[in-house]
Amino acid sequence: MADPATYRPAPGSIPESPGVYRFRDAGGQVIYVGKAKNLRQRLNSYFTDFAGLHPRTQTMLTTAASVDWTVVSNEVEALQLEYSWIKEYDPRFNVKYRDDKSYPYLAVTMGEEYPRVQVLRGAKRKGTRYFGPYSHAWAIRETVDLLLRVFPVRTCSAGVFKRAAQMGRPCLLGYIDKCSAPCVGRVTAEEHRKIAEDFCSFMAGDTGRFIKRLEREMREAAEAEEFERAARLRDDIRALQRALEKQAVVLGEATDCDVIAIAEDALEAAVQVFYVRGGRIRGQRGWVVDKVDDASTGELVERFLLQMYGDAAVPREILVPVEPPDSAALAEVLSERRGGRVELRVPRRGDKKALLETVERNAKESLAQHKMRRASDLTTRSRALQEIADALGLEQAPLRIECFDVSHTQGSDVVGSMVVFEDGLARKSEYRRFAVRNPDGDAASIHEVVRRRFKRYLEERVATGDLAPALEGAEGDEERPGAGTPIDPDTGRPRKFAYPPNLVVVDGGPAQAAAAQRALDELGIDDVAVCGLAKRLEEVWLPGEDHPVILPRGSEGLYLLQRIRDEAHRFAITYHRSKRSKALKESALDGIPGLGPARRQALLRHFGSLKRLRDATEEEIRAVPGIGPATAEAIVSALRGDKA
Structure with missing residues (x-):
């Protein structure tokens, strides 16, 4: 080193x-x-x-x-x-962006004597026109099946084509007019190539020309009383229209752009791209990347654009979530690659902004799915737990991990959360939440929550006869049915705090880790490891250590700790918001004469929200059991005055 x-x-x-x-x-x-x-x-x-x-x-x-x-x-x-x-x-x-899955393309092998339409994945081949990518191969096959009525391009493999030519008999698609059968000479190589070129033009967005041509031919056939031919042309037009309906119209017909969105956390980012050609979404594609440094979202966008358009065709317009740091220079580089002007834009309103929001939702979903696939792998979870044990110096992998976090708004409505992961997976039935009684900063709140959790654990051990009374007010109960087991004999379920963790993780740095360790020391618990995970640099802090433990950014151990910490944060935020919302509702009803706690709860249950109660008439309020005319009038007066 x-x-x-x-x-x-x-x-x-x-x-x-x-x-x-x-x-x-x-x-x-x-x-x-x-x-x-x-x-x-x-x-x-x-x-x-x-x-x-x-x-x-x-x-x-x-x-x-x-x-x-x-x-x-x-x-x-x-x-x-x-x-x-x-x-x-x-x-x-x-940073290396990699596909989050293998996307299929609709490919036309224009480099062959008789071009072929097929579904392809992987590296692109020279002399082949590509359209997409699509989310699913079946979507390509549905589109091709509709278009072959109008553009009967060859779809068979080289072996089938050669065998049909030798036998002098076309395949089934040739008999049902979904292939022009160049294998048996129904059309020449030049005529077949012209059909393939028309197919490519339609897929590239030049749709109106072909539909108008077929409509003109249909009218001419009808005027000439060639009704069977007119009916076939009518069906061809409907087939093209159905193919177009499968591609949603999102922008104006002249719009060609790529819409890019990024969803990220501290360790990874997911990128989604929607390809819009002729105002229609022609395909989408996704990438995931490990964040190897503290790059901003704008820097991630810049690196992605340089990598993505290294070989791919560059559209006239690229919509991005944030502007890259050197957007003017980047636009000039992309313009040189395209051979024409390229505009980088961050949409602020309208249809393009709405489409970008849709792509962002897809990016968030892609990141969530990627995390789920990664977390569901047993081998990966086992490696993550072993990496944590090695980094923290534990004797064995921590099969049960509990993580604690606190949430508040400028010191008010302070709450704590406890989430549980067993064998690397969330055990939501074991989650617990706490209303912090004596808030005095994050470290003090962590100390209180951890102490309360483990005090309950010790009390339940006393209740089951596993531990002699050691806490003030705790009494043994060896004669109680079910003593000696963590199962509650009254409910048949595990007691709430019956199982101790192998590792306690707190959201925070050295101060929070020290507070959690102090809580365990005060209770005499010495067989549970403690660490803190700080958000800024994803450092792991051990109590009493002057320097953090740095896990490699790509390690599964750090990834698991981050997931646990983020889940504890989410759970704490959810509880805090619900408690704050309830407090706001009840505070609006405080001080109204004749309205006590029971009536306040009855009103909120009846109307569902404070807004509906505020909009209600006196007659509607009097319909609530226990609310008389004078109280209803006082409620309307107080809430309407509060609204004003």
Whole structure:
């Protein structure tokens, strides 16, 4: 492990020009590539405050053994050179977007003598036109089946095509007029290629031309009293219209754009792209990425655009959730690749804003599904638990982990949450929540919640006869039916706090971890490990330690701890909001003559919300049992005055 100070460039030796830099390891391999408007300012930031850097960046710096750079003229050249070097060296510490699944494309092999329509996945092939990607292969096949009525392109494999040519007899699709049968010479290679080109034009968005042509031919056939041909043309038009209906119209017909959205957490990000051509959604695609540094959302967008459009066609317009840091330079790079002007926009209102929100929902769902797949894998969960045990110095993997968090609004309505994960999976029936009685800061609240949880655990052990009375007010009960078991004999269910965890995790840094440990020490519990997980750098803090435990950013152990911490935070926030909402409702009804707690509850139950109660008439309020005319009048007067 190298000391960054050993290869730090000499002061004043780094130019202040735009450029691209490379960090190399001891073997000379490039491990990170970056760009900068000011090379001196950017590179100095790596060496001046090592402790304040992101853990992944710290790992990169200690892995590297040297750094070099190349000066360029402007930011555009820096973007282009950065992309070229990332593609050439494939550095391990650079962000790499990967497909969250294998998406199918509708492909037309225009490079063959007789072009073929088929479903393809994976790397793109030269000489093939691609449309999509689509979410499902069956969606492509449905579309193709409709279009073959009008554009009877070959869909068979090379073997089937060759066998039909040898036998002089077409396949079934040739007999039902869903293939022009070039294999037996019904059409020439040139005629078949023209059909394939028309198919591609329709898929590319030039739909109106073909529908108008068929409508004209249908009218001409009807006027010539060729009613059978007119009926076939009518059915062809309906087939094209059904194919178009499968692609939702979201924007104006002349709109060609890609809509990009990102959902992220501290460790990963999911990207979703909707491809809009001719105002219709022609396909979608998703990627996931491990966040290897503390890049902002704008920087993630910039890196994604450079990677995505390295080989893919660039549309006229790209809608993004936030503007990249160097949006003007990035737009110029993309414009050069397209051979025309490209506009990067953040939609603020209208249909494009609504579509971006839809893509954002898909990105959030994609990230949630990715986490679920990752968490459901038994091997991955076992590795995560073992990594946690190794990092914290535990004798065995923590099969039961409890995480505590507190939530409040500027010190009011303070609540605590406890979530439970067993064998790496959430055990929601074991979740508990606490109304903090003596709030005095987050650390004091954590201390109270942890102490109350484990005091109840000890009390239940006393009640089951597993532990002699050790707490004030606790009494043994060896003669009680069910003594010695964590199962409550009255309900047949496990007691609420019967099982101790192997590990207690608190949301916070050293102060919160120390508070939780102090609570356990006061109760004489010495067989439960404690750690804190701080949000800023995802550091794991052990009580009494001056330095945090740094788990690798890509480790399954850190991923599991983060999931547990986020679930505790979600559970605490939910309870806090419900408690605050209830307090707000009840406070609005305080001080009304003749309205006590029971009547307040009856009113809220009857109307469902304070808003409905405020909008109700005196007659409607008097309909509530126990509410008389004078009380109803007082309620209306108080609430209408409160509303005003």
